[in-house]
Every structure is written in C-alpha cells, then in structure tokens.
Amino acid sequence: MKVDLVDGTYELFRHHYGLPSAVREAGSRTAATRGVLTSLVVMLEKGATHVGVATDHVIESFRNEMWPGYKSSLGMPEDLLAQFPLLEESLAAAGITVWAMIAQEADDGLAAAAAMGDGDSEVEQVRIHTVDKDLAQCVRDNRVVQVDRRKELVLDVAGVQEKYGVLPESIPDWLALVGDSADGYPGLPGWGAKSTAAVLRRYLHLDAIPKRGERWDVHVSGARRLAAVLAERIEEALLFLDLATLRTDADVGTVDGMRWRGPTPELAGVCERLNAEALLRRYEKMAERV
Numbered sequence: 001m002k003v004d005l006v007d008g009t010y011e012l013f014r015h016h017y018g019l020p021s022a023v024r025e026a027g028s029r030t031a032a033t034r035g036v037l038t039s040l041v042v043m044l045e046k047g048a049t050h051v052g053v054a055t056d057h058v059i060e061s062f063r064n065e066m067w068p069g070y071k072s073s074l075g076m077p078e079d080l081l082a083q084f085p086l087l088e089e090s091l092a093a094a095g096i097t098v099w100a101m102i103a104q105e106a107d108d109g110l111a112a113a114a115a116m117g118d119g120d121s122e123v124e125q126v127r128i129h130t131v132d133k134d135l136a137q138c139v140r141d142n143r144v145v146q147v148d149r150r151k152e153l154v155l156d157v158a159g160v161q162e163k164y165g166v167l168p169e170s171i172p173d174w175l176a177l178v179g180d181s182a183d184g185y186p187g188l189p190g191w192g193a194k195s196t197a198a199v200l201r202r203y204l205h206l207d208a209i210p211k212r213g214e215r216w217d218v219h220v221s222g223a224r225r226l227a228a229v230l231a232e233r234i235e236e237a238l239l240f241l242d243l244a245t246l247r248t249d250a251d252v253g254t255v256d257g258m259r260w261r262g263p264t265p266e267l268a269g270v271c272e273r274l275n276a277e278a279l280l281r282r283y284e285k286m287a288e289r290v
Helices: 008-017 021-026 031-045 083-093 106-118 133-138 157-164 168-178 193-203 223-232 234-244 267-273 277-287
Strands: 002-007 050-056 097-101 125-129 144-148 153-155
Touching: 002 008, 002 031, 002 106, 008 031, 008 050, 008 083, 008 106, 031 050, 031 083, 031 277, 050 083, 050 106, 083 097, 083 267, 097 106, 106 125, 106 133, 106 144, 133 144, 133 157, 133 168, 144 157, 153 157, 157 168, 168 193, 168 234, 223 234, 267 277
Parallel strands: 002 050, 002 125, 050 097, 125 144
Antiparallel strands: 144 153
16 A cells, blocks of 8 residues: 655645635635645546545644744734634544644644654555655655655655755755755755765765765865854754654554545535535545445
C-alpha cells in the first residue's frame, strides 16, 4: 500500500491565492476549502487509499517562543484564517484523517506521519504532498518521497540532492545557514545556497564543520570569512537549526487508521454550506468502490 500525506495549510493557501482576484477582494470564506476538498477527492479517484492531512489549527507554535520573528498569523487575510477550522471540519466529514496541529506545526504532523508510515513494513511508499522545503528532510531513498502535485514532480533522495545540493539529512543544517524567509528566520550573513551546499556535502551537519582556524577540506570561495561568521554566530546558527528540525513525536495514530472508508453522514450538510453538492456526489460515488 501507499500512504499519501497532504499539507493542508499549503493547500488552503494555494487554493485561496489561486482564486480570481475579484473573488478574493469580495471575500470568500468557503472557496479555498471547497478547492482542497476537490483536490482530495481527485486523489481518491486516482487510487489513493490511505490519506492524512495536517493543518495549522493555530498558526503560531512553540517556535514562536524560540524566535520572535517566526511566521505567525499576523497579516493573514481574515477570510483565509477563518477557513482553517472549516477545512478541518470538512475533511473529518469527508472521512479523511486530519491532524489539526496546535502546539506544533502541520510540518511536524507530516513528519511524524511519514516516520510512522516508514516504520510500517506493509507500506510500500509514503508520499508527502507539499513543496515546502522543510519536508525534504523526511525523504528516505524512494520509500518516503516529496510530491509537487502541480508540476507532477517527485523528489526522492537523488531529487533532493539535485534541487538543494545536499542530502535530506542535511536539509535542517542547510536551512539554518541559508535561512528560510517563509518561516521568518534569516540564516547567517554570507552563507548562500551554493556555498552552504558545498560545505554540507562534505561535512553533512553544522556541528561537523571545522572551527575557525582549522583547515577546511572543501574548496569554497571566502571560506575564511564564512568560518569567521559561523564562529561569531554559532549560537544563532544552532537556534536556526533547532527551528528547522521537524519533530516526529506527534500522535498521528496508525497507518490502518488512515484508510479511507467513505464519507460520514455529516458531509451532506458541509457540502450544502460550501455550495458543493456535486462534490458530495463524487465522494459518495467513491464510497461505492470501498
């Protein structure tokens, strides 16, 4: 069997900002949710059997206490923010496993579910549907992969290396040094994507990089300057590394618990509120095949 994990927060954003500008400006508190539910039924129609969706029920997480500039709900459109609980309600009504993250983030939920699926001998492959570079750290050979559904692109270990220049296990270290503007932390000055990748290809992790004054066994332009910056701001780099490292201890249940067994009776009322009667019929038709 294959396990499909979906970044519900990313999907909600994607469908919201994919709407015509006139619709967004007029305000819509259901359209993005309807779009996500549609994308999930398409996944089921294409053969998905075990599906789980993680959402940021609360945008802020424990990481906001670690770094004041970390991403938050500040400035988010109200009609988008209001759809998180609606999306979670709709997914549950559709019979789809949903992890509404509170203390942690959706990314942590996906990482925990990926680890859980990876540890199940009956699972052939775990597919994480998101373009978020944080999740690249979860990729394992061709067993746990990252999927960009829009581009129909699948990243295994070789794909992660080609895209970022490092192995999946080095992604948190790469983000710590380069920074992640989407998550709100800057990385270290002078540590660009290419130079950082070159260093980590040799040393894998931040703590294995030679200290200032020690010889670097890698040819990188400005190595002495980079070493000096790392030495001066090592505590900051370690903090960013902690921010970038996904947690895998969330309670996400079991693989069998993710099996889609059809929608619940509540889906009819949800689809009425979403003005999505045709969507209800698609879920009901899929249930006939279960």
